[in-house]
Amino acid sequence: VVFSASPLVNDKATVGVVVAFRDDTERREADSERTAAEKELRRANEVLSQFAFAASHDLQEPLRMITSYSQLLVKGYQGKVDEQTIFCMRIITDGTKRMGDLLADLLAYTQLSGEEEDPDQPVDLNRIFENTLDNCRAAIDESAAVITSDPLPTVSGHEPHFLQLLQNLISNGIKYRGDKTPRIHVSAARIDGLWRLAVADNGIGIAPEYHHKIFGVFKRLHGKMIPGTGIGLAICQRIVERYHGQIWVQSEIDHGATFFFTLAANETKA
Ligand code: ADP
Numbered sequence: 001v002v003f004s005a006s007p008l009v010n011d012k013a014t015v016g017v018v019v020a021f022r023d024d025t026e027r028r029e030a031d032s033e034r035t036a037a038e039k040e041l042r043r044a045n046e047v048l049s050q051f052a053f054a055a056s057h058d059l060q061e062p063l064r065m066i067t068s069y070s071q072l073l074v075k076g077y078q079g080k081v082d083e084q085t086i087f088c089m090r091i092i093t094d095g096t097k098r099m100g101d102l103l104a105d106l107l108a109y110t111q112l113s114g115e116e117e118d119p120d121q122p123v124d125l126n127r128i129f130e131n132t133l134d135n136c137r138a139a140i141d142e143s144a145a146v147i148t149s150d151p152l153p154t155v156s157g158h159e160p161h162f163l164q165l166l167q168n169l170i171s172n173g174i175k176y177r178g179d180k181t182p183r184i185h186v187s188a189a190r191i192d193g194l195w196r197l198a199v200a201d202n203g204i205g206i207a208p209e210y211h212h213k214i215f216g217v218f219k220r221l222h223g224k225m226i227p228g229t230g231i232g233l234a235i236c237q238r239i240v241e242r243y244h245g246q247i248w249v250q251s252e253i254d255h256g257a258t259f260f261f262t263l264a265a266n267e268t269k270a
Contacts, residue, residue, distance in 0.1 A: 052109075053107070055106075063100055066092075067093065101229050102231075108164075109235050112161075112238045112242065120156045121157070121159070122155075125154065125162060129186060133170075140174065143181070147185075148183075148186070149187070150185075153188055161243075165235075165240065165261070169199040172259075173203060177202075177204070193266065195264075197261055197262075215234055215247070245262040245263050247262075248261075
């Protein structure tokens, strides 16, 4: 029971007191139910991410064995077995390589769930942009991509996160370019106490009905013709959410895609 009392005053003196007793059982029960549910949810999340980590990490070991032994077979039996056998062996090595890529990306995704021990640091996104260009150099040279940027802000966080975020978005802009020379522009706008960053490309675009789906793990719109694991955008989403931001895309088929994400702007400078 919650008890409250307030004096009843007229212009001269206190003439009485209003006393109220309120039955607080329902609110308290709801509070403790919510706390228990939150605790259970946190535990279930932890178990799930431990499971995903163990699965993606431990599966790599037997996969490495299958990969190296099938490569040995391909090399050792070249010229000694018929075409059909060589073809089958190649399918096995391609399959194991793809599974290796999937597991590596899944591992990167699950590792993002852990809270880092180091505190957030100021991160200059202009430097992250330059590092991204260095890391994507081969793809940029091969596609003759033109990648530009406005002056970007300094934000608070962990450098590797922002590098991964920008790198995934820019390399997708190059990868999903279609026939045109890729043109990608990174910009930043200050909106309502947030930085809204945008990575705009002139590539093949995404139909509106897939704008949400592409952020799911393993969700891909383009088949084997364009390599990928379907985890890049899920990683981007996880990074942005780690900083309490949002990520979304605006796009139409054949009219390029612009990926937006928000980051907190407090204690940051332009
Ligand atoms: P991946 O590129 O490895 O397939 P992502 O998670 O990075 O995985 O992207 C998911 C899907 O979203 C891609 O398979 C592709 O179909 C689509 N996509 C991502 N970025 C773009 C883009 N810039 N332009 C067009 N489609 C894109």
